[in-house]
Amino acid sequence: MNAPQPAARTGGVVTTLALAGTVAAVMQTLITPLIAELPRILDTSPADAAWVVTVTLLVAGVCVPVSGRLGDLVGKRRMLLVCTVPLVIGSVVCALSSSVVPMIVGRGLQGMGMGMVPLGIALLRDVVPAEKLSGSVALVSASMGIGGALGLPVSAAVAEYASWRALFWGSAVLALVIAVLIRFFVPDVPAGARGQRFDAPGAIGLAIGLVSLLLAVSKGADWGWTSATTLGLFAVAVVTLGVWGYYELRTHEPLVDLRTTARPRVLLTNAASVLVGVGMYAFMLIAPQLLQFPEATGYGLGQSMLAAGLWMAPGGVMMMIVSPLGGKLINARGPKPALVLGALVIAAGYGLSLPLMGTAWGLMVAGIVVNAGVGLAYGAMPALIMSSVPLSETAAANGFNTLMRSLGTTIGSAVIGVVLAQMTITLGGGHTIASEDGFRTGLTIGCGVALLAAAVAAVIPSAARAADGAGHSGPAPAAETAAAGR
Template identity: 40%
Template sequence: MWILAGLTAAAVFVLRKLRQGPSQRPVGGGAPVLLLAAFGVALAQTIVLAALTVFARELDVAATGATWLLTAFMLASAVATPVAGRLGDLFGHRRVIVTGLALLLAGSVVAAVSTQLGSYGGTVAGRVLQGLSGGVFPCAFGLARQSVPAEWLGGVVAALSAMFGVGGALGMVVAGPLVDVAGPAALFWLVATPALLALAGMARVPSPSASAPPAGRVDLAGAALLAGALVALLLAISQGRAWGWSSPGIIALFVTAVALTAAFGFVERRVAAPLIDLRLLIGPRLLTVNIATLVVGVGMFAAVTLLPLFVQTPTALGYGFGYSPAQTGLLMAPMAVCMLLAAPLAARVSSALGARAAFRAGAVLAAITVGGLGLLHEHIAEVLLWCALLGLAYGLAFASLGGLVVGAVAQEQTGVVTGINTILRTVGGALGSVLAAVIVASSATAPGRPPEESGYTTAFVVAGAIALCAAAVTATRGAVTARPASTAVDAELGEGR
């Protein structure tokens, strides 16, 4: 209960900061609802992570089968995000957010009931429905940009960006204790709660004043090719260890991903209204921030994947703490709290020094923290301190990413560009989780033997080095410098529309 109380107090603090300013006038009433919606989607992503072994037992499947509860969400989210962003730009972000929240609620109910009935297929289907709500993120940025006063937009964007990390961290924190008390189905009922509250709150969020929507239609061919490429890539990443990295199936999936990506690029260059304008992905204003997003996602998810595994290692092996899932959740609580508290801090740093400086500060702090965790982890007090600092680091990094992205493009491109950025976070997370597992597993002295402590040390240090690379990317010449969200896009993109 003290975790929930602390998180509630922190959330109230953030919302009060967002609603106040020099004139003490409130921000548009929709900002708290958008934050709640984004939080619910982020919570759903990682809610099963700490309880996969419990799901395997309850649903009578192997451990590799249980991982599909995580993979299914990531696949569906990666596919839905760019499509939802484009739909929001064309037909209104509020409408797409409502649809996404309805899918999140429906998926949560399906997954909860299926888990109670012991239906593995039904639970996976529910996770797919939950994953389709991933489009809430880009549309939340788009709606905020249309409805929030310019002087408060930076704080709201920072808070929305932070929700990606906060919700994900909280999902890992509460899963263990909740499963111990109420069973695995309770995790999905927990996700249904913010989904229902945000859906009800959207009824009170007015639609922005009507304006001429961007010309064009949804690029269905591009959507199909992008979906196929992402499914092949994430499937290969998530199943590489289980099937074998050199197995024909994994090689075929990687080849398919490359071929579909090439076909996607070919199509997008030739359609009148592409699903993703490739200039927004690799153009000079966004290339560095997109690379930094992918890299920092790898570093973060590598670290948060390693932490539960390390602290749950039996002490008989000479390292680890033998923690239960519930104890692991309590250990990671400081990370979630500090991620939430980092949102207003990121907004202030961005206002004073720029969003790029805030991101670099977060990435550098993450490198120090994760590297330190790999070298100093003998006492639980050390791990608690590193967890708190890691939450602050990635809270700064993720919160500032929103400002970098939104400030680099025109208003009508907000949905699709933030969708691209969200996809890169998802792909980076999958890569980071796999990288961490591969490094740790490679330290085992023989097949079937537990990993050595040196495997965790190496994996943490590598994750820290990756985070440092993210800071270096934004320090390169020509890195994007965010400008006020209300300004026009740069001449290159403006001439291309």
């Protein structure tokens, strides 16, 4: 491991990387206030406008693990700077767009920059002293959730009181600022896997398999889950990912080391990450709708987009507060208890939401609790991963874990979407909207998934057992070593 940086330098690194993750998350949520208006803005159909959201998910799914591996090969700082380039260009393209095709292109470019968070987490392992590593990792890991929660009200305010193009010009400026901060505050450390080759066939195979899977999951409700297109994409995903896995196990320098990924400690952490992703996104999808549905429904709260975002913003603040506390818990007890506790807190937040969903303050309180749990869980997952993989695979392994979280949010969106689409009521004028029972069912599902995540996390092997059983090939963070066996 490289020599830790001085304390002042370390503070600049952590702050820069946390801001980078926050900006990346803002890129994903800034389009939310415009979703209903996109068909009019871009003079297109609602179905085509939906690709403005979907394309970012697809591109990010492919680019996150690839950029992680490239970070191990050519240097994490260099790849962080590379990630800012499509963020800037994509934002400018979107700001200048007047039709759907350039907007889709711009949003795809923004998706290419989403690898900054796993790259930043991996870089922390190289430069931050062991006693500060857990808290730093927790903050940078949680920055995706923090940016999503805080970015929504800001985006809503800009969209409501200024031109929608200002959102994208602003995101371009933010990406440029992050590039400058990375250039001056983030040190250039040697690449852990320098000299190894990049697995291009593996990258192509993973891209085909992931795009097919994510597209089927995200668009299945629109196309029909039993339609030829959806089933065909699922089939392509299964076959392609199967062939890809076979190839990755037999190539000397794979894109993703599946033998490492298959270790129980890594495998179960990634499984819990998918479930936590579902649990987090279910509330993010349900709460804004409840806040904005008309009061005439009897359960809607009649809030504007801006007001709804402001009611949800304290959740993002709580995640920011909890992250360093989660780091202290990881130092004291290890990341496994932190992950179990985080999942249980998410479940408790959903439990609170069921009796409190009839008021805006009740949803705010539930959101604060859910986001506190997410902050704990998001800090623990990369700590578990980094304690289980060699230094030469840190960025790639974190990229794969980030992909698992994203897969969870995609699955959560699809499941909650189906529930709300099936459980509806019809208002005057023939308008059909989700029913109160639909929202309650969605919240109950979120609670159940969070409890399942806690159960999976509870059976993750300790660091000592994992090292004895798998021949641990890289140094674990000091906090995890101290907590081995817990």
